[in-house]
Every structure is written in structure tokens, then in C-alpha cells.
Amino acid sequence: MRYESADFSLSYCIRQQAFSSMVGRGGAFVAHQADMKGWTLLTQDIQTFLFLRNSAGQGFNNNGHGVNVDTPNRWLRCTYTVKHDGSISLYVDDFLMSQGSKMVTPFAQATGTPLVIGRSVDALEHGTPAWQLSDVILYDRVLTPKEVYDYGQYGIVNRPVGRWKLDGNLEDSSGFGNHASTADGLTYVNV
Numbered sequence: 001m002r003y004e005s006a007d008f009s010l011s012y013c014i015r016q017q018a019f020s021s022m023v024g025r026g027g028a029f030v031a032h033q034a035d036m037k038g039w040t041l042l043t044q045d046i047q048t049f050l051f052l053r054n055s056a057g058q059g060f061n062n063n064g065h066g067v068n069v070d071t072p073n074r075w076l077r078c079t080y081t082v083k084h085d086g087s088i089s090l091y092v093d094d095f096l097m098s099q100g101s102k103m104v105t106p107f108a109q110a111t112g113t114p115l116v117i118g119r120s121v122d123a124l125e126h127g128t129p130a131w132q133l134s135d136v137i138l139y140d141r142v143l144t145p146k147e148v149y150d151y152g153q154y155g156i157v158n159r160p161v162g163r164w165k166l167d168g169n170l171e172d173s174s175g176f177g178n179h180a181s182t183a184d185g186l187t188y189v190n191v
Helices: 145-154
Strands: 008-016 026-034 037-044 047-053 076-082 088-092 095-099 115-117 131-139 162-164 181-183 186-189
Touching: 026 131, 047 076, 047 088, 076 145, 115 131
Parallel strands: none
Antiparallel strands: 008 076, 008 131, 026 037, 026 115, 037 047, 076 088, 088 095, 115 186, 131 162, 181 186
């Protein structure tokens, strides 16, 4: 199964294990990018946000759609929906938190590249990652508000491209067999 749609949704659960002294630091923890195209889910200080690249290779992050995750040891369920024009909606624990406008230059999907889940542990984290990630679900379409709610309230997941629970194994539970592998502390999935 190849994921190449410019319309997509990404759901995940995240928590900050302890408030980090890594102020000003951040990095990608889920990415689907190559050749100045695609998207990246980033952490920065106490926020996560989705960073899109347009067809000119320029970055665009729809300021204002970040998720504050500054309560240690509290899991948050986040869902980003992205339309091919680059407009983003963000849901946190099933509620719509923000909507961003479309990009002036259209969003460009990175096709034929693996999805990368995870990031290297920074030296300031002293061997224990400040962030934990669970239940990453990728869709090749924009979820409706009802689908976001149904997942959060009832665990209903309809037609994902892939689902990685990250509960001790790297199996894709979507049924498409997009199982992951690891290298250098990162998880790679060919979708």
C-alpha cells in the first residue's frame, strides 16, 4: 500500500514524561519528507505542531495550531487533518482546537519515501526521552469531525493506511502489513 495522497490525517497520542530543561530545543518525531517536499510533526519546547512544505520547497507551519503538552505524564490524543491546499485542522482529545488557512503555494507530498517515527534522545535528556509517543495512525484522506470523535470515544478506526500502536512491537494493525523496522533508534515504515 503506497501512501501518496496530498489529503491526509495523522492521529497519535503523546505525553511529556517530565518537563524538560530543553527549552528552545525540539525536533521531528514523525516525518514523511524528502527532496524539500512532505511534512514533519515537530516538538518545540512544550508544543507539537505540523510543518508542511509547499511545491517550492518552502516550509509552512500554520502558526497557531500547536498543541501545548506541558502537563507531565498526561497523555493527549491529537489528530491533524490536512487538505491538499495545505489547510490544517487540529483536534486535541476529540475537540477542534484550531483551523489554519490554505497555503499560497500548494502543499507537496513526498512520494515514495518511508514514514519515520521517533527521534534521537538529546544529550540533555540524560538517556531518558522527554516525550513518549503511542498509537500513530495515518490516513490517506481528511477525517470528518465525527470520525475523530468516534476514534477518541469508542476506539473506532476506519480505513487507515497504517496504524502502529508502539506497544512493544512495530506491527501495522491496519491489516495492510505496513510493518515497521528500526535503525539508529528510529522507526521506518514504507507506506
